[in-house]
Amino acid sequence: MKSRLLALICSSVRKCVENGLIPPVDTSRIEVEVPANPDHGDYATNAAMALAREAKQNPRKIAEALQRHFHDPEGLVASISIAGPGFMNFVISNRFWLQILQDILEAGADFGKLSVGRGKKVQVEFVSANPTGPLHIGHARGAVVGDALSNLLQTAGFAVSKEYYINDAGNQMNNLGRSVLCRYRELLGETIAFPENGYRGDYIRDIAADIVKKDGNRYLTANEDETIQAFNALAGGIILEEIKQDLKDFGVVFDEYFSEKTLYENNGVLSLLDQLRKQGFIYSDGETLWFKTTDFGDEKDRVVIRKNGDPTYFAADIAYHQNKFSRGFDLLVDIWGADHHGYMARLWAAVQALGHNKDDLRIVLVQLVNLLRAGEPVAMSTRSGEFVTLREVLDEVGKDAARYNFLMRRSDSHLDFDLEVAKKQSNENPVYYVQYAHARICSIMRMAAERGVQLPDPRQTDTGLLSEPEERTLIKMMARYPEMLEGAVLSLEVHRVTFYLNELAGLLHGYYNKYKVITDDAGLTAARLVLMQAVRVVLANALCILGVDAPEKM
RNA sequence: GCGCCUGUAGCUCAGCUGGAUAGAGCAUCAGACUACGAAUCUGGGGGCCGUAGGUUCGAAUCCUACCAGGCGCGCCA
Numbered sequence: 016m017k018s019r020l021l022a023l024i025c026s027s028v029r030k031c032v033e034n035g036l037i038p039p040v041d042t043s044r045i046e047v048e049v050p051a052n053p054d055h056g057d058y059a060t061n062a063a064m065a066l067a068r069e070a071k072q073n074p075r076k077i078a079e080a081l082q083r084h085f086h087d088p089e090g091l092v093a094s095i096s097i098a099g100p101g102f103m104n105f106v107i108s109n110r111f112w113l114q115i116l117q118d119i120l121e122a123g124a125d126f127g128k129l130s131v132g133r134g135k136k137v138q139v140e141f142v143s144a145n146p147t148g149p150l151h152i153g154h155a156r157g158a159v160v161g162d163a164l165s166n167l168l169q170t171a172g173f174a175v176s177k178e179y180y181i182n183d184a185g186n187q188m189n190n191l192g193r194s195v196l197c198r199y200r201e202l203l204g205e206t207i208a209f210p211e212n213g214y215r216g217d218y219i220r221d222i223a224a225d226i227v228k229k230d231g232n233r234y235l236t237a238n239e240d241e242t243i244q245a246f247n248a249l250a251g252g253i254i255l256e257e258i259k260q261d262l263k264d265f266g267v268v269f270d271e272y273f274s275e276k277t278l279y280e281n282n283g284v285l286s287l288l289d290q291l292r293k294q295g296f297i298y299s300d301g302e303t304l305w306f307k308t309t310d311f312g313d314e315k316d317r318v319v320i321r322k323n324g325d326p327t328y329f330a331a332d333i334a335y336h337q338n339k340f341s342r343g344f345d346l347l348v349d350i351w352g353a354d355h356h357g358y359m360a361r362l363w364a365a366v367q368a369l370g371h372n373k374d375d376l377r378i379v380l381v382q383l384v385n386l387l388r389a390g391e392p393v394a395m396s397t398r399s400g401e402f403v404t405l406r407e408v409l410d411e412v413g414k415d416a417a418r419y420n421f422l423m424r425r426s427d428s429h430l431d432f433d434l435e436v437a438k439k440q441s442n443e444n445p446v447y448y449v450q451y452a453h454a455r456i457c458s459i460m461r462m463a464a465e466r467g468v469q470l471p472d473p474r475q476t477d478t479g480l481l482s483e484p485e486e487r488t489l490i491k492m493m494a495r496y497p498e499m500l501e502g503a504v505l506s507l508e509v510h511r512v513t514f515y516l517n518e519l520a521g522l523l524h525g526y527y528n529k530y531k532v533i534t535d536d537a538g539l540t541a542a543r544l545v546l547m548q549a550v551r552v553v554l555a556n557a558l559c560i561l562g563v564d565a566p567e568k569m
Numbered sequence: 570g571c572g573c574c575u576g577u578a579g580c581u582c583a584g585c586u587g588g589a590u591a592g593a594g595c596a597u598c599a600g601a602c603u604a605c606g607a608a609u610c611u612g613g614g615g616g617c618c619g620u621a622g623g624u625u626c627g628a629a630u631c632c633u634a635c636c637a638g639g640c641g642c643g644c645c646a
Contacts, residue, residue, distance in 0.1 A: 321644040357641040528610040
């Protein structure tokens with residue numbers, strides 16, 4: 016609706032230019048938006064004001080010229096008025112609004128699908144936690160944001176692949192193997208000092224116990240380095256499987272799990288660095304290799320090969336992103352914890368050195384979660400192994416409430432997550448507000464069926480009977496659903512979907528309390544059932560993007 | 570010290586990339602079930618949009634400087 020109107024406005028501008036009323040101007044600043052005050056009409060444009068300076072004319076005069084040359088063969092616009100400094104307010108013809116209802120019912124689950132993605136291949140990488148322990152509450156937010164964002168991009172017409180990067184090549188994994196080995200020896204009666212950076216969680220002991228059960232004490236006499244390597248792989252594998260299961264129960268399923276180790280196969284990382292060196296992006300100071308990230312605006316150059324000859328994490332990450340591009344992705348989306356923001360400049364530098372645009376890698380930062388219980392902070396310490404796991408949150412508050420709560424704020428703002436509130440089935444918990452709206456409509460449908468009224472065919476229903484202001488508000492809200500989605504996609508902000516849902520659910524509840532859908536008037540009942548069904552579809556589609564169920568009963 | 574992010578109602582946060590009279594939820598107060606589901610609704614009170622300048626037709630939004638909080642500034646990942 017918005018884009019159709021914008022096209023009409025732009026053609027009106029062109030016509031004014033042709034007639035010499037205004038000089039040729041840049042139309043890109045023209046915007047169409049929904050006025051805050053509904054009395055101003057359905058849509059408004061700033062066109063006249065945006066053009067005023069360039070055209071050196073009074074905005075109101077421009078608005079009048081635009082109005083005179085407004086050509087609208089379909090009759091989309093019922094009326095135009097000029098207000099304030101030069102706003103043009105448009106009222107859309109009623110039949111175009113009513114058409115939306117039919118569009119929604121015909122499209123069903125496809126309503127809201129966009130073409131902005133144009134089938135472009137996009138990869139969303141998220142979670143990517145080391146498989147050194149179970150996922151905790153901090154990972155949960157990133158997991159949901161990444162998953163919902165992937166759903167959103169898919170809806171927008173992108174070909175989306177969700178990927179988990181397994182950091183299995185660094186020191187952390189060795190710490191894991193050493194921690195398991197230590198517990199293993201303890202179980203077999205030895206007492207040794209626990210590694211300084213070891214993992215102290217009980218799950219390490221469980222894994223060690225499994226090894227004892229299966230292989231007895233044969234690792235006590237084996238080569239220690241080899242044993243640590245073996246335990247790394249073994250423990251990492253077990254933990255990764257648990258992570259996958261937790262994620263699955265959280266509604267998050269990845270298309271790919273990519274191992275950092277594979278980057279080093281066939282000398283992959285080193286040969287890429289060599290290539291970049293030939294291109295002049297990498298230099299040596301005799302001891303170490305440096306990447307000239309300052310060429311691309313970073314604060315200082317970054318080391319890629321350490322003095323001891325080992326490549327840095329950054330070196331592997333360059334190779335990883337090169338690998339991503341080589342798989343044919345047009346756009347990469349990385350979801351990071353906000354504490355990694357200092358890393359963005361160097362990775363963008365790498366992307367550009369690899370011959371891509373900075374915009375080809377979009378980075379979404381997710382702020383830390385402040386976990387509370389009944390208003391009191393829950394103490395957490397990763398080192399001691401005492402943290403609230405994703406599993407515990409899932410068991411306590413459930414998938415839907417957890418996901419919804421993580422999507423209620425923009426991802427880069429701090430989030431208080433209160434376990435007591437999240438599991439409460441009350442008005443303090445917004446997820447039920449939205450789900451209830453959906454269940455409520457389903458309930459109406461059931462009641463209608465009981466009374467022998469089937470869902471009418473929208474094409475044979477006189478939806479013109481929907482003349483109450485609340486009905487028109489609902490319809491307009493639904494017409495804006497695709498526009499809202501487009502904005503969310505361009506900004507990579509899923510929380511907009513959550514806010515939209517809240518608003519639509521609110522309108523539905525208000526309407527429900529004021530009017531009866533099923534009445535003695537068969538025509539009106541049919542029209543209202545169509546309206547309700549449309550709202551149900553939009554609620555369900557938006558909830559689907561968030562990965563939250565749309566229940567028929569609660 | 571430098572860089573990034575955040576300061577909006579008592580609390581938690583939106584504010585559609587510069588638009589018209591700044592919104593929602595919670596909390597609080599007053600109301601609505603012989604009702605298609607009250608996990609709901611209706612109404613009231615509550616604001617120097619951190620402060621001070623600047624940019625223009627127009628600023629919560631953009632630029633600058635301060636103030637306050639968070640996070641970065643490893644040859645860790």
